[in-house]
Amino acid sequence: MSLEDVRRFLVAYDITDDMRRTKVAKKLESYGDRVQYSVFIVDARPAKLLRLRTQLGDIIDQNTDSILFCDLGTLRENLRRSLDVVGCSRDITDHGPAIL
Numbered sequence: 001m002s003l004e005d006v007r008r009f010l011v012a013y014d015i016t017d018d019m020r021r022t023k024v025a026k027k028l029e030s031y032g033d034r035v036q037y038s039v040f041i042v043d044a045r046p047a048k049l050l051r052l053r054t055q056l057g058d059i060i061d062q063n064t065d066s067i068l069f070c071d072l073g074t075l076r077e078n079l080r081r082s083l084d085v086v087g088c089s090r091d092i093t094d095h096g097p098a099i100l
Helices: 018-029 046-059
Strands: 007-014 032-036 039-044 066-074
Touching (some): 007 018, 007 032, 018 032, 018 039, 018 046, 039 046, 046 066
Antiparallel strands (some): 007 039, 032 039
């Protein structure tokens, strides 16, 4: 996996229904790391991100719910950046070096 092929996304959601919110959280937990109650960090290639967006779109009510995807750049770019947290922080999976 090349660090240039994988992008890091911050994903946040606002879901009105408890059952849908739980399904969205479980789906995101299978793709990335929870850093806040409704905020995740997901590292994905384009195809994997498209699959995630499609799966989440099938879960939510698009008239009342929303999911925000914020592109934080490539993993290589993120080696030089960090997320600043005030208070208790959570671990983000370290993908380590890529073998080319």
